[in-house]
Amino acid sequence: MPAAWLLGLGLQQPSPKHAGYVAAPGGSPTHRRRGLSRFRLFVAISGALVLAFLANNYAALMPMDRALYEWSLKGCPTKILDLTTTMQASYQAAVAAGLDPELGNPTLRKPKTAILNFVRYHTEVVAVAVFHFVKLRHNVTVFTRDDPFDMGDVINPYFWKGFRKFERFFEHFHEYDNVVVATFPTCHDPTFRELLSLGLPQRYIVLVHNPEYLNSTEVVGLLKQGDVRVLTISPHVGAYAREILDAQGAGEVEQDWIAPMMPVVYPEECEPGGWQEVQPACDRGQRWVKEEPPAVVGTGRRQSFCIQGKVDPARRNYATIFSEMLAHKEALLAANLSVTILGKGGGRKNKVLLQLPEELVDAGLLRHYASLPFQEYYEVLHSCIAVAPAFANDAYYVNKGSSSIGASLISGTPLIAHRYMLKSYNFLEESAVFLADEPMSDVEAMLWVLGLDLDLREAKVVGLGALRAEMYDRNLQVLQRMLGERYMYKHRVATGAEKGQYKPLYIDMTTPTKFQGQPKNATLPRSGSSTPAAARDAPQESSIAGGGGSGSGKAGRQAKVEAAAQAGSGWEQARRRRLQQRR
Structure with missing residues (x-):
């Protein structure tokens, strides 16, 4: 049955049941013109009503605006x-209650530093x-989203506080002298903008992983x-970041780089009675619960070649x-060569980006660890002969x-490198990498x-140890320069004309760390123990200063590493010269 409202508009012929119906095959021209006019009027009125409704109810109809949509995509x-x-x-309430008078220039206390990471990576x-900031x-x-792969266990030797939920930062942001953003600007720019608007006497340091984000007047405006x-x-x-900053008219923004590295305790260091014994890394009952480790983990020996990173053909040259x-x-089986892949095998929404050949897996030539906790992840890297970057672009x-x-620097496992890699990552040295000829495939x-002879391979490990010692000192110098004396740790001068005054303490890896707190799973010393805390911390400090990971029973190699570091490092010599000039 035709709709009544269509009949009223003259857009549909009435049925024979309607009174007064006179059949007119095809209808008259006049009738058709009137119907068309009514239809056009109907469309115009309906369109206007729809537009008015959308204008008044946009927020209700749209789940999120464009900016919010892009925010969620990140x-x-x-x-x-x-x-x-x-x-x-929160800021106004803190001001009313009274801000810390030493905020922005700590003297009688340690500088307070907040490290933010509102993303689920990095x-x-x-x-x-x-x-480095603990050092x-x-x-x-x-303050972070979560710690799904237990990085807290890895850094427990020098950081026992654990990670706090990112929500807590918004309650305590006004308490910190320094704010460090680990992934800028993704997920941090609105908070950072609001923080800057408050004008707190804080030092801000941001880590940029994709300089293209700096190609924005809004982002660069925040930096300035x-x-x-x-x-x-x-x-x-x-x-590259410097080029973009200069092009954006932000030449005054201070910029530098650090080597991504920190010490890790490895299972071969877990000796009874040592400070490592109470660390999560040495609680072997909690390690390798879901996966079977490589046979050489914990032995100090090396086997297989590691490729780490998402199993994505756009990132690594996996397919080739x-x-x-x-x-x-057959040739690889005869040579006893195997490859260990560490990284996720899927993209967003569990989309598989690349299938691993079952033939290689079944033959023992290929092994894949998809989601290891960080401690196990570094243990695998530490057990490999070399790390193959295998860049796809x-x-x-x-x-x-x-x-x-960073995986190479942290694990102490040398990279397979080419000349063009040393040109870009110019802190890498030939003594610390396996420098392959250009035509060689991975x-x-x-x-x-x-x-290569085992001694030659071992020499690369020694060279990498020396490089790591040098990079630790450089990292500390860069951070202290960026902080400036106001935001640095200050100590009370014990002798000389400035005795009793508080002065900034310039720190390198030879400076003892003031470890405080109680390590996870640690047992307190027995009652009556007279061993001072500094003596208990001495072995720990020595291991961390040397970069860790050398392994017990490797004293000779560790001595070579320390000797090479002392001979090869120019950073410490330059620092001492500067101190002498000041005196």
């Missing part, structure tokens, strides 16, 4: 935006920042407004490596940093390394 919780709106009231960068004698607090220091984790990314391994399967040499570099380079 994986940023909307809760951050809600909490940011509370900062002004946890290892957080750990790097934690170690600089800061009172560090970490807050006198913010910019850090990257590789020199070529820092150079798998193809080459399949083509030379040139961006890692131009404007993008690779996590493989698999050919692995075979070449495997064919």
